[in-house]
Amino acid sequence: MKHFAFLALLMLITTPAFAETKLDGTWRTATYNGEYAHVQFGNCGGKTCGVIVRTFDQTGEIQGGSLGKTLVINMEPVGNGSYDNGRIRRPDTGQSAPLKLQLADGVLKVRACIGPLCRNETWRPVR
Numbered sequence: 776m777k778h779f780a781f782l783a784l785l786m787l788i789t790t791p792a793f794a795e796t797k798l799d800g801t802w803r804t805a806t807y808n809g810e811y812a813h814v815q816f817g818n819c820g821g822k823t824c825g826v827i828v829r830t831f832d833q834t835g836e837i838q839g840g841s842l843g844k845t846l847v848i849n850m851e852p853v854g855n856g857s858y859d860n861g862r863i864r865r866p867d868t869g870q871s872a873p874l875k876l877q878l879a880d881g882v883l884k885v886r887a888c889i890g891p892l893c894r895n896e897t898w899r900p901v902r
């Protein structure tokens with residue numbers, strides 16, 4: 776019984792730390808030209824992908840042409856809330872760039888670079 780109680784206590788202590796590094800769920804992108812999206816992350820062939828599930832502009836929710844398109848492709852967890860080896864795709868052109876994600880303190884740091892040019896954003900969870 777002591778072993779069971781210890782394991783239960785250990786699970787309670789470690790579960791929040793594990794949950795903080797899990798990317799699953801819906802995230803609000805940064806606002807760009809007054810527009811933003813909600814991206815739903817989940818499994819895609821053993822990796823993690825993100826699909827646009829809602830789009831918004833200055834007036835509110837819109838039925839944009841990006842709905843249903845995969846924005847984040849083939850991310851792999853590399854430890855400590857970091858994801859790498861995937862790409863982010865522009866829904867309007869299909870062009871993509873290497874992507875790194877870092878989940879920490881309840882936000883998602885997004886970094887995409889093409890050569891020396893990088894774009895950094897902070898995405899927040901949708902509650």
